[in-house]
Amino acid sequence: MELYNMIKNKKEFWLVDQIIYAHVSDDDYINGFKRLFNEWKTEGSGYLSILMEEKYEDVLLNNGLRKISSIVEYFRTLNGIADTDSRFRPHALSEQLLSDDAFARLYEQCRSGSFNQNIPQSIETVMDSLKRELGVNWRNHCFLFCL
Known part of the structure; x- marks a missing residue:
């Protein structure tokens, strides 16, 4: 099971997003991060941008990454939303x-x-x-x- 979506652009950058599953343990995410981090270091692939839950911040910082932003996500289903008369x-x-x-x-x-x-x-x-x-x-x- 993939725990991270990854986009690898040659030697320029890796973009990594954690896939959140309710049944996956913190240890599994941390170990998965360590594997991909070591692979990234071995390949010498430019910079690494990773999005993970905030509870893993210490793991990321302890591996030499720096925090550049925080993301807060909100969602709502589209059921029951009336059609708008938008000009766009x-x-x-x-x-x-x-x-x-x-x-x-x-x-x-x-x-x-x-x-x-x-x-x-x-x-x-x-x-x-x-x-x-x-x-x-x-x-x-x-x-x-x-x-």
Whole structure:
């Protein structure tokens, strides 16, 4: 069973997200982290960005990582939410309202001025990651909202 989702980009970075299961022990998560951390160190793969539950903060800090942000997640089911009469309409990139280059320029504008402390990736790297992570139909999963 996979305890972490991982995106490995050549020698530049690893992005790691913990998958939370109710039946998995803290020791299993800690041991899984130690294995992936040792693999990352062995491969010399740029920087490591990892999202884990806050209760593991000491484990991460004791391994030389530094905290750059905290994430609080909220959720709600969509059942019972009335349809809104929003003026904004979603459009998938697969509708071809924008070229890939125009989308990349818009994406670059949207992320400018971000307070994200990770090392900023070039827009070419971002676009390559979208294609690799989302697969050949990536345009079906990227949306823009227009008036």
